Amino acid sequence: MSKNSSEYLINRKDNQYEVVIGLEVHAQVLSESKLFSTSATKFGAEPNTQVSLVDAAFPGMLPVINEFCVKQAIKTGIGLNAKINKRSVFDRKNYFYADLPQGYQISQFKDPIVGEGKVILDMPNGKKEIGIERLHLEQDAGKSIHDLDPQNTFVDLNRSGVALMEIVSKPDLRSPDEVNAYIKKLRSIMRYLGTCDGNMQEGSLRADVNVSVRPKGSKEFGTRCEIKNVNSIKFMQMAIEYEANRQVDLIEEGKTIDQETRLFDTKKNETRSMRSKEDAHDYRYFPDPDLLPLEVSEKFIEELKNNIPELPDDKKIRFIEEFKLSPYEANILVSDIDTAKYFEEVVAKMGKNKDIKLAVNWITGELFAVLNSKGLEISQSPVSAKNFAILINLIKNGTISGKIAKTVFELMIDGDKDPQKIVEEKGLKQQSDPKALEALIEKIINDNREKAIEYKQGKEKLFGFFVGQAMKASGGKANPQLINEILKKRL
Amino acid sequence: MSDITKQSLTELVENIKNKKLSSTDITKAFIERSENSKELNAYITEDYTSALDKAKKFDQKPNLNLKLPGIPMAVKDLFCTKDVKTTAGSKILNNFIPTYESTVTDNIWKEGGILLGKLNCDEFAMGSSNETSFFGNVQNPIDKDLVPGGSSGGSASAVAGQLTPITIGTDTGGSIRQPASFTGTVGLKPTYGSCSRYGIVAFASSLDQAGPMAQNVKDCALLQEVISSYDSKDSTSVDFKRNQYSKELTNNIKGKKIGIPKEYRVDGMPKEIEDLWQKGIQYVKDCGAKTIDISLPNTSYALPTYYIVAPAEASSNLARYDGVKYGFRAKGENLIDMYEKTRSEGFGAEVQRRIMIGTYVLSSGYYDAYYLKAQKVRKLIKNDFDEAYKKVDAILTPSTPSAAFKIGEKTNDPVSMYLNDIFTVPVNLAGLPGISIPAGHDSKGYPLGLQIIGKAFDEQNILNIAYAMEQKINFKNKITDWWIK
Numbered sequence: 001m002s003k004n005s006s007e008y009l010i011n012r013k014d015n016q017y018e019v020v021i022g023l024e025v026h027a028q029v030l031s032e033s034k035l036f037s038t039s040a041t042k043f044g045a046e047p048n049t050q051v052s053l054v055d056a057a058f059p060g061m062l063p064v065i066n067e068f069c070v071k072q073a074i075k076t077g078i079g080l081n082a083k084i085n086k087r088s089v090f091d092r093k094n095y096f097y098a099d100l101p102q103g104y105q106i107s108q109f110k111d112p113i114v115g116e117g118k119v120i121l122d123m124p125n126g127k128k129e130i131g132i133e134r135l136h137l138e139q140d141a142g143k144s145i146h147d148l149d150p151q152n153t154f155v156d157l158n159r160s161g162v163a164l165m166e167i168v169s170k171p172d173l174r175s176p177d178e179v180n181a182y183i184k185k186l187r188s189i190m191r192y193l194g195t196c197d198g199n200m201q202e203g204s205l206r207a208d209v210n211v212s213v214r215p216k217g218s219k220e221f222g223t224r225c226e227i228k229n230v231n232s233i234k235f236m237q238m239a240i241e242y243e244a245n246r247q248v249d250l251i252e253e254g255k256t257i258d259q260e261t262r263l264f265d266t267k268k269n270e271t272r273s274m275r276s277k278e279d280a281h282d283y284r285y286f287p288d289p290d291l292l293p294l295e296v297s298e299k300f301i302e303e304l305k306n307n308i309p310e311l312p313d314d315k316k317i318r319f320i321e322e323f324k325l326s327p328y329e330a331n332i333l334v335s336d337i338d339t340a341k342y343f344e345e346v347v348a349k350m351g352k353n354k355d356i357k358l359a360v361n362w363i364t365g366e367l368f369a370v371l372n373s374k375g376l377e378i379s380q381s382p383v384s385a386k387n388f389a390i391l392i393n394l395i396k397n398g399t400i401s402g403k404i405a406k407t408v409f410e411l412m413i414d415g416d417k418d419p420q421k422i423v424e425e426k427g428l429k430q431q432s433d434p435k436a437l438e439a440l441i442e443k444i445i446n447d448n449r450e451k452a453i454e455y456k457q458g459k460e461k462l463f464g465f466f467v468g469q470a471m472k473a474s475g476g477k478a479n480p481q482l483i484n485e486i487l488k489k490r491l
Numbered sequence: 492m493s494d495i496t497k498q499s500l501t502e503l504v505e506n507i508k509n510k511k512l513s514s515t516d517i518t519k520a521f522i523e524r525s526e527n528s529k530e531l532n533a534y535i536t537e538d539y540t541s542a543l544d545k546a547k548k549f550d551q552k553p554n555l556n557l558k559l560p561g562i563p564m565a566v567k568d569l570f571c572t573k574d575v576k577t578t579a580g581s582k583i584l585n586n587f588i589p590t591y592e593s594t595v596t597d598n599i600w601k602e603g604g605i606l607l608g609k610l611n612c613d614e615f616a617m618g619s620s621n622e623t624s625f626f627g628n629v630q631n632p633i634d635k636d637l638v639p640g641g642s643s644g645g646s647a648s649a650v651a652g653q654l655t656p657i658t659i660g661t662d663t664g665g666s667i668r669q670p671a672s673f674t675g676t677v678g679l680k681p682t683y684g685s686c687s688r689y690g691i692v693a694f695a696s697s698l699d700q701a702g703p704m705a706q707n708v709k710d711c712a713l714l715q716e717v718i719s720s721y722d723s724k725d726s727t728s729v730d731f732k733r734n735q736y737s738k739e740l741t742n743n744i745k746g747k748k749i750g751i752p753k754e755y756r757v758d759g760m761p762k763e764i765e766d767l768w769q770k771g772i773q774y775v776k777d778c779g780a781k782t783i784d785i786s787l788p789n790t791s792y793a794l795p796t797y798y799i800v801a802p803a804e805a806s807s808n809l810a811r812y813d814g815v816k817y818g819f820r821a822k823g824e825n826l827i828d829m830y831e832k833t834r835s836e837g838f839g840a841e842v843q844r845r846i847m848i849g850t851y852v853l854s855s856g857y858y859d860a861y862y863l864k865a866q867k868v869r870k871l872i873k874n875d876f877d878e879a880y881k882k883v884d885a886i887l888t889p890s891t892p893s894a895a896f897k898i899g900e901k902t903n904d905p906v907s908m909y910l911n912d913i914f915t916v917p918v919n920l921a922g923l924p925g926i927s928i929p930a931g932h933d934s935k936g937y938p939l940g941l942q943i944i945g946k947a948f949d950e951q952n953i954l955n956i957a958y959a960m961e962q963k964i965n966f967k968n969k970i971t972d973w974w975i976k
Contacts, residue, residue, distance in 0.1 A: 285853075
């Protein structure tokens, strides 16, 4: 596999193959109630406790569109720089399954609510634009549980009718790394917008992955296979890698690739045929006669547009300009909305005389390390942005040294303590009184006469020894800069 | 007490209001007559005990401001009624008891109506003779072994036979107007969006509409006033200003322009239907209205269009009856086997036929040729009416191409059965209101109906025309009580 260049290629004896990937991401709309009913959508509720007569498809029950979900879809469309369709149509996708109570899923087929758009990825070798084909709203199905009983299947309809956004990309992705960046970017945008929590463990974000391969340089697409319902980025990457190699092997053996739907077996790390094109369902899509076409006014869209928060791409540009951050630093801070929020709050609390670089280093260094080790999100940070800002200021104004600050930070974690108080209570304030430091250094030189002579004779390494002694004598509190200055003078 | 059941709704309401009759008197009378009329097979489910309780309760504290004060009535078994079995005439819902109430029936109970029971109908409202019901044929009170029409056959039979003073049916392609015509009663299919579809077992969602059936136009107007309401639970419900149809009813239709569409003069139409139509034209003229010859050029495509659109929607609407959640379930080896057995045993032949037609016309490769084309034709049919209404206020046609036929006469010929709806389906396809009123008899003495089609949301106008004509026609239904021993 070629990893030396930025290109992801699959190499065989004489040939190189490019991988073409398109994703259909299913993102659960962040909404208290379902797409066409008022049932709750809370994750992890007891089975069948969030099911209305509409969700269970009782006779004579009718769907009524949830306006909030429509707004969420439009907001997401705006976040994807996409065309918002003022008129969209809900269709029925007909198929039988035990966890599909209506016998059809209400989806959007010909006329989705959101049309073409784009997402920009920051790849190591530069920006890459990924086209968005469309975004449409649809209902989720219920859940069949096959492993609770040897004879029976149980059905949980809590998820039945929950609103999903299906975001279909163009076949613009070329590597597992790009897929990783794309999913993360989508998730980031939706979390900024508050339209999807992006929680893959809870199934809020999953994807069908379309994979095909073609000889490098070819303009035509190969036959694609669709890998259904992959629910983590890692599995997507593994599935693509396996599937692309499988297809290349077929081509190399002179065989043809069948267009089919496949499943990714996470235990065996392989994809398996689920159904071929011939066995594909005929979903008999047609406009749902229970619902009128969905029409939204220009004003409705404008109002949503005006309330779109600053999105990661814009925030990044602003961070670079306003705070003089490097693109790399800005990227780290904006990729997750809560990190960006934390950072901006720290900046605000630091006041006028602030050291933003120092704050960034401390966030991406010490804070991230603590969060990592404790398995916490930044929104659950044990140190508040306010106290974090105070700590940075204490370093900046010389009250404590960076080294002492680490000790202080350790103490802050337990109960979000005020660093100022810790410094006072533990007497950790940096010694910056030149007279006191001079006296201290005088004593050290007197106690180590021989070493001082050696230093003067040219053994410059010993300077570090004297600094260490001074720091030790001060209990680590001496201002290291002053120690340096005084030592240089005295030695 | 037998004379109580002969009274119209308007008379009963009046007698309750001036305390000449109690709700209990009336309820008892209709229960008694219903009990004596089991041979008509109009009821699927009787709810008499509960009805009497409700009547007694009403009489203890009568609210005479209601529009249907303590009036008992039976309803088509397509309306979901809380705690009362609702079957849609099908084995597959044989054991289904809803925990909820349809908006239309809820409106009736809120205005003082009392449920007597649930009336027989064609299975899932698919039929024109009430012969597809799992619960057996319904007799037409006009004559033994005569169909009452369908799909609201039980409703028409019950009103004509005076088992209920009024009733409600549903009309997807003529299911209120055709049985009304066959039984000498009045039936109104309101504009699509006038009555909520919430809680009505769906047949074809874009066509289904509930409506009143009664002995006369005034009763029909009053019931329409009660059942029509805007309902946010039905996305196709329309929020328009509804008239007080019975209060605003007038027989003054002077100067109204009534269109006579030439395309309704179909090949092979019996002479007595043509004669009836001519009589109707004379009646409206006698009332001071003008008739104008009009053309609805796409009329002949209405029936084939209907028999694509309605089964297509039905095939999807009926997918929910799969044995998983409620209703009948057959034992199966696995999920697919259970589905197949449940639906083969649970649905009757006509329903299965329509599910198959509907599945076929929506299938990939056939969708464009059938469903999509039918939708386009549907638009053309609607345009025809829009054009006509630039010149006329309403349209007069026969309700059906023939009088009621004998049970079994058409069961082996679905196409000839479907032809029954030839004058009624264009109205559903265009979403317009239509009313059938009894206007005469054929040579055998069977009733024949005329249909007045209105502009969208112009129910008041067609009710007025029907009201004026009714007084001229002075129709008398020939009910001999042959079924009462």
